[in-house]
Amino acid sequence: MSERWVLALADDGRGALLVPVDGAGRPLGDAVREPDLVAAVRERPEVYRWVWRSTAEVYPRLLAAGVRVERCYDIEDAEQLLLAHEGRLGEPRSAAAAWARLQQRPVPPDPPQRAAEPGSQSSLFEPGPVHVPLEGLLEVYADQLRRHAGALHPGRMRLLTAAESAGMLIAAEMNAAGLPWSAAVHKQVLHELLGGRYAGGGEPRRLAELADEVSAAFGRRVRPDLPADVIKAFAQAGIRIRSTRRWEIETLDHPAVRPLVEYKKLYRIWVAHGWSWLQDWVRDGRFRPEYLPGGTVTGRWVTNGGGALQIPKVIRRAVVADPGWRLVVADADQLEPRVLAAISGDPGLTEVAGRPDDLYQAVSDRAFSGDRDAAKLAVLGAVYGQTSGDGLKNLALLRRRFPRAVAYVDDAAREGEEGRLVRTWLGRTSPPAAGAEEQGEAGIPMLPEEGATEGARGAAATDLGGGEAGADEWVPGYASTNSRARGRFTRNFVVQGSASDWALVLLAALRRATAEMAAELVFFQHDEVIVHCPQEEAEAVVEAIGAASLEAARIVFGETAVRFPFSTAVVECYADAK
DNA sequence: AGTTTCGGCGCC
DNA sequence: AAAGGGCGCCGAAACT
Numbered sequence: 001m002s003e004r005w006v007l008a009l010a011d012d013g014r015g016a017l018l019v020p021v022d023g024a025g026r027p028l029g030d031a032v033r034e035p036d037l038v039a040a041v042r043e044r045p046e047v048y049r050w051v052w053r054s055t056a057e058v059y060p061r062l063l064a065a066g067v068r069v070e071r072c073y074d075i076e077d078a079e080q081l082l083l084a085h086e087g088r089l090g091e092p093r094s095a096a097a098a099w100a101r102l103q104q105r106p107v108p109p110d111p112p113q114r115a116a117e118p119g120s121q122s123s124l125f126e127p128g129p130v131h132v133p134l135e136g137l138l139e140v141y142a143d144q145l146r147r148h149a150g151a152l153h154p155g156r157m158r159l160l161t162a163a164e165s166a167g168m169l170i171a172a173e174m175n176a177a178g179l180p181w182s183a184a185v186h187k188q189v190l191h192e193l194l195g196g197r198y199a200g201g202g203e204p205r206r207l208a209e210l211a212d213e214v215s216a217a218f219g220r221r222v223r224p225d226l227p228a229d230v231i232k233a234f235a236q237a238g239i240r241i242r243s244t245r246r247w248e249i250e251t252l253d254h255p256a257v258r259p260l261v262e263y264k265k266l267y268r269i270w271v272a273h274g275w276s277w278l279q280d281w282v283r284d285g286r287f288r289p290e291y292l293p294g295g296t297v298t299g300r301w302v303t304n305g306g307g308a309l310q311i312p313k314v315i316r317r318a319v320v321a322d323p324g325w326r327l328v329v330a331d332a333d334q335l336e337p338r339v340l341a342a343i344s345g346d347p348g349l350t351e352v353a354g355r356p357d358d359l360y361q362a363v364s365d366r367a368f369s370g371d372r373d374a375a376k377l378a379v380l381g382a383v384y385g386q387t388s389g390d391g392l393k394n395l396a397l398l399r400r401r402f403p404r405a406v407a408y409v410d411d412a413a414r415e416g417e418e419g420r421l422v423r424t425w426l427g428r429t430s431p432p433a434a435g436a437e438e439q440g441e442a443g444i445p446m447l448p449e450e451g452a453t454e455g456a457r458g459a460a461a462t463d464l465g466g467g468e469a470g471a472d473e474w475v476p477g478y479a480s481t482n483s484r485a486r487g488r489f490t491r492n493f494v495v496q497g498s499a500s501d502w503a504l505v506l507l508a509a510l511r512r513a514t515a516e517m518a519a520e521l522v523f524f525q526h527d528e529v530i531v532h533c534p535q536e537e538a539e540a541v542v543e544a545i546g547a548a549s550l551e552a553a554r555i556v557f558g559e560t561a562v563r564f565p566f567s568t569a570v571v572e573c574y575a576d577a578k
Numbered sequence: 579a580g581t582t583t584c585g586g587c588g589c590c
Numbered sequence: 591a592a593a594g595g596g597c598g599c600c601g602a603a604a605c606t
Contacts, residue, residue: 226602227585245586268587271600296596300590307598310589335590384595392593484593492595496590526590526596 005044006051006141008134009037009058016040017134021051025142031134038065049073051141053095053132055168063176070515074168075140077294078161082147084429085157087421096130098140151427159555160426160501166508167293170521171301173511177520178286179308179319180327180532186278186318193314194270204270210263217256224263272307273315281306287319291524298493299428299500300526309525319523319574325534328519328541329577330568332503332527332549334359337379339499342553342562343425344408348401356565367401368394382409383495385488409491416490417483424497425556433486502556502564503527509548509555514541530574538570 006025007018010033018040019031034040041050041062049071052058062069080093091097092110100107108130132140144161151157195205203211214224222233227244234241234254241248246264249257281287287306295302303309311319321327332338337359341349352362364375378394380386382405399406412422416430423429507524510531514521519533519541531541549564569577 225586228603243585264587268600272588272598277599298596300596302597305598307588307600310587310598312588381594386594481593488593488595496596528590 003044003047004049004051005047006134006137007037007040007058008053008132008137011131019134019138021138021141023145025051025138025145027138038062038067041069042067051075051137053137055165055172059169059172060176063172068173069169071162072165072169073141073161074165075137075144077164077168078144079140080294081157081161081164081428082144082151084431085151085423085427086147087429087432089429089431094130095132095137095140098143099132099136102139102143152423153427156425157427159505160428163426163501163504163508164294164299166511167301167504170507170511170524171291171293174291174521174524175288177522177532178288179522179530180321180325181282181285181287182318182320183278183282183285185320186282186315187275189314189317190269190274190278194266194274197275203267207263207266207270210259210266213259214256214263217254217259222256224260225267230260269312269314272310273312277306285322293504297431298497299424299504300496301524308523313575313578316574316577319530321532321572325532326538326570326572327522327574327577328531328533328538328545328568328570329574330529330531330542330545330566331577332506333565333567335499335503335527335564336383336495337363338562338564339425339502340383340405340408340495342502342557342560343494343498344405346402346405346408349405350561354561354563356563363398363402367397382406383492385409385413385491409495412494413487413491416493417487419483419486422490422494424494424501426498426501428497428501430490430493430497433483499527502552505556506548506552506564509551510544513544513548517541542568542570 003020004023005018005020006027007016010016014037015033015035016037017031017033020028022028032040037058038061041047042065047069050058050069051073052075054076055072055074059069059072075095075098076093079095079098083089083091083093091101092107094108094110097107097110111130148154148157148161190204194207195209197204198208202208211222211224215221218233218237220233220236223229230244231241233256234252237254237256239252239254241252246261249261281289287308289303289306289308291301291308292304293301295304301309319327333356337349338353340346341353348366349363352359352366355362358372360372360376360379361370363379364370364372368375368378374390374394375398377386377390378398381395382398395406415422416433419433421430421432503524503526507521507529510529511521514531514533517533517537517540519531519537521529522532523530529545531545533541545566545568549566553560553562553564571577
């Protein structure tokens, strides 16, 4: 009933070798050779988890033939997570490398990552990495299962690799589905914003007009897209600026400011999401970016080409559901502070995050006399490591009411400054400080002593429980610029990364909940998901999102009181969701 | 000529 | 005194 099979592609590139395994990865019987990968999988619906080298290698072929699988285990993705957890991130992560390490053979370096071509059919035609036979995959898989047992929290580590493997399936399915995209609407938006294009290329009319206005304001020809030119022009007008960033330009009193800022905004649309982007990335009414789960160190996804995670708000008008279908746009409310409540166990913040109300308002009622903006700045400052201006004052107020939450991120920052590794809730581990080995700047990266760190953290948090504000405030001391930057990184890492952990499990739960529907997951952006579904299914999808949120909270954080509410909108056009 | 870095801004 | 995390994308500038 719950069968687990390990599958290796045959070296003819079409067939497969496969064998059922037990819970420790030991083969149950002889391997089977099948002439056709797709048929081999399709004919075994009873298989509960497919174990393979790389989802990106196998699954697009199955999807192209209309075959979906319930679960998988991606060996190379797990290798990456396990190596990081073991503090060995620099070592090659390929299955071939892992096998070579086990056999004490020379370890091959990882093949270089190739950038995606616009509209390319993902990894289907990429040059294959070093082939690893079934025998090798079996050895590596069994070893990885053992290594999970050696993790700081084995159960969480197993959940992490399972969730990331689910993410690999979802990414491949989203790549195959594509985001519904109306080229006609996109062109209309571009025309409204930028005006027509001149024959023979060059910038569109509106940009040319704005550039002329900028030049007129300076009394000489200035190219607004060249920072050096703009800085020189302002200098000649008697205004010294350090950069041409918008927030700096906007403080100036000069007639060039308005057209310059407008130019920068539209220029950005033109170069990043203009006509050539449309040409490159949209085909047959779908935008197909190539999602890479775990593409960032914190576990957030990236896309390889197309800039799918940076679609400007105005361009979202082009995301339009098929006729009779809807987009269910679901956005997790204040995800990171809620995650901080769950991982730190701070009683006050957990209480605040245990309700679906606006979290920043609740925080401000308790610690900021109802000043929501101050509360939000303080929370984000604590998570991002802001330590200047009002941030410091606000942080002190936050610390008084939510000491354990602030201590949690402060601890992470200190560990980073000391050159240590930090981990997310499920065990995703920060990379070592760059160049730490050579320079000794931040010391040799080392793993926290297992158990000791958590004990110390728990004790510190307890001590702070009733303390006065600032009584045990962490002071950066003599930390260098580099190590402070490192501290900001690790401070953010534990929160952003744990949020990624949770979001992955949420996605997997949502995928399972919608498996029998016509609905398809078409977009995922850190804390936001879009489901494309027939209009009649929309309400069921909204319900499924709520249920998946509860399930993800329970699976990831256990019996926490923290809730993760979503704002959901059922719309025909993405731009109407907010 | 080809490759890498920088500046700026889009998203979270 | 200064002190803001993670990404991708583009063209220009700075390299080799």
